[in-house]
Amino acid sequence: MELVFENFDDTINQILFVAAIVSIVIGIFRDGFPGGLIEGTSILISLGIIIVVNSGNNWVAERRLADLVNLSEKQEVAVYRGSTDTITIDSTLLVVGDLIHFESGMKVPSDMIMVDGQDVTCNEGELTGEPDFCEKTATDHNNWNQGTMSCMLAKSLVASGFGKAIIVSVGPNTVAGVITEKT
Secondary structure (H helix, E strand, O other): HHHHHHHHHOOHHHHHHHHHHHHHHHHHHHHHOOOHHHHHHHHHHHHHHHHHHHHHHHHHHHHHHHHHHHHHOOOEEEEEEOOOOOOEEEEEOOOOEEEEEEOOEEEEOOEEEEEEEEEEEEOOHHHOOOEEEHHHHHHHOOOOOOOOOOEEOOOEEEEEEEEEEEEEHHHHHHHHHHHHOOO
């Protein structure tokens, strides 16, 4: 119904609707009941066709956009599960504790802590709004309590480097998921 009512935001459709009502009223006064409806009814039929076609086109466009958004959110991730070789899975199948391989140009699929890596920087602009690159260092026994230098947040972009990280939260439990649910 929302797609149908959107058509009445268009000034032309509003004018056509008013013209149809005026034509029906004038036609009934001038030609009587059955004959006076012809012109106004034909305008209403034309308006109905316009509304059906526009609503159908808008519905198809919204479905296509939703499909594109879903497709853009899909991401394949290399995961170490039970061996030293990686397997490739969809990022929606990640679980807490998975060890993944990441590299430059990939979106961070979940909140994770970097345990090994080289020259890693992340762009967290999608979360913070600031396009600055954050340098990341691997967590080890010397720096494990020195802040968030090894935390990689979901939806941020790995701008440079490569490495391995352990998943610490997935889906709506990530920082990005919490932000999304609050908006």
